[in-house]
Amino acid sequence: MSNVKRVAVTGAAGQIGYSLLPMIASGGIFGPNQKVALQLLEVTPVLGALEGVKMELEDCAFPLLTEVTCSDDPKAAFKDTDACLLVGSKPRGPGMERKDLLQDNGKIFIGQGQAIAEAAGPDVRVIVVGNPCNTNCLIAMHNASGVPQDRFTAMTRLDQSRAKAQLANKSGKHWSAVKNVTIWGNHSNTQYPDWHHATIDGVPAAQAVNDDAWLAGDFIATVQERGKAIINARGKSSAMSAAQAACDHAKSLFTVTKKDDWASLCVISDGSYGTPEGIISSFPCTTDGSGNWQIVQGLEMNDFSKQKAEITWQELVSEREMVQGLLAN
Ligand code: NAX
Numbered sequence: 001m002s003n004v005k006r007v008a009v010t011g012a013a014g015q016i017g018y019s020l021l022p023m024i025a026s027g028g029i030f031g032p033n034q035k036v037a038l039q040l041l042e043v044t045p046v047l048g049a050l051e052g053v054k055m056e057l058e059d060c061a062f063p064l065l066t067e068v069t070c071s072d073d074p075k076a077a078f079k080d081t082d083a084c085l086l087v088g089s090k091p092r093g094p095g096m097e098r099k100d101l102l103q104d105n106g107k108i109f110i111g112q113g114q115a116i117a118e119a120a121g122p123d124v125r126v127i128v129v130g131n132p133c134n135t136n137c138l139i140a141m142h143n144a145s146g147v148p149q150d151r152f153t154a155m156t157r158l159d160q161s162r163a164k165a166q167l168a169n170k171s172g173k174h175w176s177a178v179k180n181v182t183i184w185g186n187h188s189n190t191q192y193p194d195w196h197h198a199t200i201d202g203v204p205a206a207q208a209v210n211d212d213a214w215l216a217g218d219f220i221a222t223v224q225e226r227g228k229a230i231i232n233a234r235g236k237s238s239a240m241s242a243a244q245a246a247c248d249h250a251k252s253l254f255t256v257t258k259k260d261d262w263a264s265l266c267v268i269s270d271g272s273y274g275t276p277e278g279i280i281s282s283f284p285c286t287t288d289g290s291g292n293w294q295i296v297q298g299l300e301m302n303d304f305s306k307q308k309a310e311i312t313w314q315e316l317v318s319e320r321e322m323v324q325g326l327l328a329n
Helices: 015-025 044-060 074-078 098-119 133-143 157-171 205-209 212-224 226-234 240-254 303-322
Strands: 004-010 035-041 065-071 083-086 125-128 152-155 182-184 192-194 263-268 280-288 293-295
Touching (some): 004 015, 004 074, 015 035, 035 044, 044 065, 065 074, 074 098, 083 098, 083 240, 098 133, 098 303, 125 133, 133 152, 133 280, 133 303, 152 240, 152 280, 157 192, 182 303, 192 303, 212 226
Parallel strands (some): 004 083, 035 065, 083 125, 125 152
Antiparallel strands (some): 152 263, 182 192, 182 280, 280 293
16 A cells, blocks of 8 residues: 555646646645555647646655656556546637537547556546546546446536635625635536525525625626636736646645535536436535535525526536537446
């Protein structure tokens, strides 16, 4: 038994990777007493830059970091891993249709799903960040023969954190006071950030905010369009916040997450809340600390919520149709 947790990060020389790797190396996922090894994957032309990242990681002298390996071979990168963070993907080019983006990325996630099945550790957990992350996750899951489907998750944690920040700012409270925000559906601008079960300092969010029109209008739109606002302001897409969210998502899987502040995780739908079965959709989840999650049941969804959720679920169904040929089983 190894006392080192092995974490693969794909797209490791990219922007998110640059923020994410030091977080993992300093205990961001497995805590301050757990040693970690980083197994980094990049495409071949970027291996030189990845070596530079490795040199920097060594120069940080992180007490918990035991080893850094670099590769352009998914099987080598995923070997014996406890967690695989699939961050790398192909960006949308000018004039590219969503369907083409889904297809191009799909090919990457077929190979990575197969490599996870072949090489990863027996308890591996997979977190897909690279966009379109829900459907990329679906493709990887379908191509990882023999790996239980509940090992695959995709990330709406950044959206959840963005929603918490908006509610905190509006109510004049700290974001840590905001609990039980749910993101439903797709990590795209159809997502539905749902405040109906959220509390701020223990008070229902709607009461703390006291502005229903804002909640049903600007709040949702701001969270849905936050990525674009960051690109407009920074000239680059979110990286630091995305890295923090990826770490938080993984940490939620490996520590206990209770119903008093659930985590929004994109997981395979079992039909809960009327979500179409089999898509990778965002749900409120609790976790047992060993990488296992459960969808929180019994939340009331009013007509407004049902209508908003339906839009984003249908987008995921249409994405699944576009990649049907890439789903192996
Ligand atoms: P970058 O373009 O800076 O980095 C991506 C890296 O992935 C590049 O270094 C590239 O060489 C590598 N890559 C491409 N194909 C690969 C493959 N087959 N195997 C291994 N590596 C590969 O993008 P960055 O800003 O780091 O964003 C990475 C991904 O995260 C993008 O798809 C982005 O859209 C997505 N995001 C997802 C978010 C989420 O909440 N789920 C939020 C942030 C971010 O937008």
